Amino acid sequence: MPSANGNGTAVEPLSIKLALPNGVTYNQPTGLFINNEFVKSSTEEKITVIDPATEKEIAAVYAASPADIDTAVAAARKAFKPWKKLPAAKRGDYLLKLTELIDRDRELFAAIDAWDNGKTYEEALTIDMEEAYHVFKYYSGFADKIFGKTIETHPQKLTYCLQEPLGVCAQIIPWNYPFMMLAWKVAPAIACGNTVVIKSSELTPLSVLYFGKLIQQAGIPAGVINIVSGLGGVAGAAMAGHMDVDKVAFTGSTATGKKIMAAASNNLKSITLECGGKSPSLVFKDCDLEQTVKWTYLGAIGNQGEVCSATTRIYVEDDFYDTFMEAFVAYTKEMDKVGLPFEEGNVQGAQVSEGQFNKVMAYIEKGNAEGAKLYYGGERRGTSGYFISPTVFGDITEDMTIVKEEIFGPVVVIGRFSDVDDAVEKANNTVYGLAAAVFTENITRAHQIAADLEAGVVWINESNDCHFGIPFGGVKQTGFGREMGPYAMDMYTHTKAVQVNLGANL
Template identity: 35%
Template sequence: MSNTFHHVDVNHPLLPEKAREFQMFINGKWTKGHSSENFVRKSPAHDIVVSTYPAGTAEDVDDAVKAAREAFDSGKWSRISGGARATVMLKTAQLIRENLAELALLETLETGKPLTQSRGEIQGAADIWEYAAGLARSVNGDSFNNLGDNMLGLVTREPIGVVGVITPWNFPFFIGAERYPYILAAGCTLVAKAAEITSGTTLLLAGILKEAGLPDGVFNVVTGSGSVVGQRITEHSDIDMVSFTGSTAVGQMALQASAKNIKRLGLELGGKNPQVVFADADMDAALDGTLFGFLFNTGQCCVSGSRLLVERSIHAEFCRKLVERAKKVQSGDPLNESTQIGAIITEKHYQTVLGYIEQGKKEGAQLLTGGSAVKTDKGLFIEPTIFDDVTPVMTVFREEIFGPVLCVTPFDSYEEAIRIANDTCYGLAASVWTSNLDKAVQGFRDLKAGRLWVNTTIAGGPELPSGGFKQSGIGRESGSYGLDEYTEIKSVHIQLGKRAKWLAE
């Protein structure tokens, strides 16, 4: 085993004695809906059932959309003041913090991520709710007082209407928090579909929002599969916009389904994100950042820095030191407070990641460390894996692996680094490591990605937007830009005084 592993404790006091049974949340009420079957979720780290949910149907989506449409049209949320909306959202942030322990534990049990990480994500989500509450008060338009004495022009922003939100399994609560508060701040209502295997914390949020005073029908949660519930949301003619976060392949399907009523679509999709390390970088910082960048959330992260481009003059030394550090990473039982990386989300994805590792070996990439599953009685764990001498023609260079796998490619010049970094269909994120200001600025200008980090990685707050170039997505979430996504712009022309007649009498 290439790193420190904490064996899974099946008798841990935080493990539930029995699975938590959830219902869907539609029009302010808990319901099994039209479902006759339940979906069962096992902890990917402990191999015990932790949650069950109704397997929602298309009819359940219809009921949720009807509730959201009636709530929107009634104006009980869409036409109240921004201050009134902010009050509910600030209360939501407070309740999230008060329920931190319950939310974080459930997130860890369903995703397999370390409990310490889950706590940080829940706290970060509360911060986003607070920030978005401020935005609810600052939705604004524009005026044009330069149209002559007889005309005044106004530009107003209005909530777009009913929004369908489809979120992935890797950051269920946090990715939701990058969307739901902005949607609500704009005055919209919504139907949420969390990933079928990690719906628990989204359902807990529904209860928190009701307690915070959100009117019934404004926030609805339908659980179930993407092929049934997700498909119905994206094609539903009474949904005005869909926000989808997930793979590029499924994003393409969402685009096709949304054509039914030409609804607006916000997409945050896949990434194959480069970390570019120049010879003049602070090596210690770059080593730590690179390690974190590809192992955060066990590499199951859309902005994971899964491609390392390192200047040839420091390439050998950098790789040697990176391997040394990778062997010290604490992995294993996510309920252990010192664990840094946890389990792979499902058996299917576990096999997919291992398949990519074997592909890398077959294609001639040099395996520096890892490369295997962790031999353990419980759970789905893969060793931190680093490949060197990865070329742009290799599958592991081009395709999103979504696991604890790093692909290293050396470069000789700035121009070559940028060319290799941009040689991908994706453009979600990138990191530049250098002590040269000119190189840093030129780098973030030349790299084709929606989010750039200089001398850090996977950092930030709710003030800045996120989103992708190329096949990594459409639109932006978070920040004031994220609020704008969920509004329509209306131009108003006001005639002052008598209008000049078209037809003379």
Template identity: 40%
Template structure:
């Protein structure tokens, strides 16, 4: 392990613990913080030390019932669905203001709870505010279809909020991804029940205070902590929740799909990924290396859109591998709260063990050129050095399976057709990245690659106006921009006759006797 990639002072530092941490996280139902009805709790671990730092209420079906009832009451009897879009927009802009005002505290808690580097956690907190601003503006500017048949009929679309939205979020960038769902669900007039990931419940509990201060009516936002197979499953199966938005593993998505089917729920699921980054010989290698380093090692590699398979044309393959490995060894691994840290602590001991198992598998499937396990000189057991395997065959497990950590597989190719076959040769289809100066090749490849999103000579920069989602095992449906508005609303077609009624007439004369 290159000593430049770790902070030599880190081993001597005591772990950072934010001030005023709660000891118990409770559910938030109908405007009140409440314990689980059976009093059950579960442990939440500090990623750096692996030690329990708080307990959270462990929601069960009865707790979900209570939250759904509160959300349903707020939807049927409260003002939120009946407010004008401009009125809801003002409230959501106040939410964004509060998030921005508290971004440093949000980032500190998020970094501590998830292991994300503090600078990246701060960026995610600011993105959360922008998500609310975007949907607050969109719901006001939104226009719907209207068609006139001259002199005969006017046809238009009337949108209605669906009701209680069930939101199930992951642990990798929890606060930001919660905002990604909360923003459009609330902007369109729905009420919500949020079930955050059990590994990282801390920042989710801040939403209740933010919403109350911003003026969101009581009962519009409800929160149930708990395990996915308990609280999450109860939310998916609940007959009073007509739609579920889920971000997480593909296997969990399959379970949700099956359990939601009897109720014919609306589903939006952004699932796993094993995204290719394709580097052609004519690419700007400096830009491609910087982007692919960031694309897999930012957010500790715990990102669904990570370009974790790098496909490099053979003419530049050796140079790329050498330069990429050298730069990966220089990535700064350190305590999450240190502003110099680029890769922090992985979220949970279970996840660390999974990533390390894949690294051991990778030793038999590729040539290890950087990393390979925990870095030297860091206290704690949750750090994994940026790990790079070269010469990885397309049937290797580290090529085919989502690792969700700071591990990348590099594979050579010769032709455009081979690159496309390699890119499409996995069960996932979330994102793809392409590096070339040939404009025709770039667009041709983009049309053929099996991915919900493609970035050409670009890193993963999100434009909320565009759809976000994947194909194959990477998801079902899309959100972002008007796709989110579509998902969180019923679209009712209204037809109005103008002037005389134009229609056939049956039975006017009757049959002769």
């Protein structure tokens, strides 16, 4: 099945040979990966994958139906008991083997994600793949370090607790960090002894499917990791409502998260939700201006602004506002290098799809209509591809749509605060609660504000600085549960209490 742009030719069953924009050729799987084999979907329906930078077709992959989800879940269920009973150190060895294969292919994975997501190759390589590699490496060492505990209750009784895997985990990942989000979910789940069915976004399925080849090469037992491409309303809904699924982990919009939660209630599945955000940065006049400008720009507009924890609401101390705004706009002009993902020197690529492009442009129009001052950007770049300039709005009010709603694009809004109480009140004035940032040289004030911010993650004098050992997740309508670090292990295990009578009489 050649792709529409003519660079794909069939090379093996359910795989096509593709030529990446950087000239590298590789064999891209197109089937569902179930029970360690690539297979057609039961309906043979397909999803077309579009290059956001050129608007041309890359390939078409099979789309899972509810019947295919049944098959994948059955494979995961069959694999669960032997995988659970495998010595923990052996599970760690499998994870370590996957880590080595990811390291081997990291440049290929980065190129695939840059191609079908639209982000720059440099960002995909140095951020996404570096993170994914370390996540698998981290949890390979965690597999045999899941400890229970004993509880003293009586001299003639023994009580101990076991941390046990949940079972079959349905995992639904977004399009903004395709392979990195796979790592965040798959690695801790299988380290704990669970089996998984993971669904990529229909916009960015390619690197996730390619990972199936690494699963085969690592010798992971059949059914432990199953990969499906498919539409959220079809395959995702079937996963969330499946009666033989024990856990759902979802990253995506709050609206979809609510649907996932409702569907998962049919058998009271365990749920982890990481949904929307509209995160604030608070900038005080005693900050390091140069560093603050760089961090706030990265926090808001990095990865084309397609980041759930993006700190896109910046509030600046009143009498520092003009100074900060001048410096921020100047830095935005310096960083305005928007273009093809594989073109050296570009720092911002394309929005992921036409739909997302149109959504962001509509928000920009809304900001102008509601009276926000456009300090920079606000236009489409080029005549093809979904490119938008970095965009800076100032002089905002709290009732503006661009202040209240998540845009998920390269748009930042900047307002003022009068004192600490005003800053915290404006920061918390959102239905979301994923992240926040504080910029000040007064470390006492920084810690006090951090305690008052309604967020799952708070950065001080930095923004969007994630690490595989640090818990990530939010509060309010961002969702609940934590990924990363040892906290993720709690999301993929349950606690069993065992009470033993050693001779105490009734």
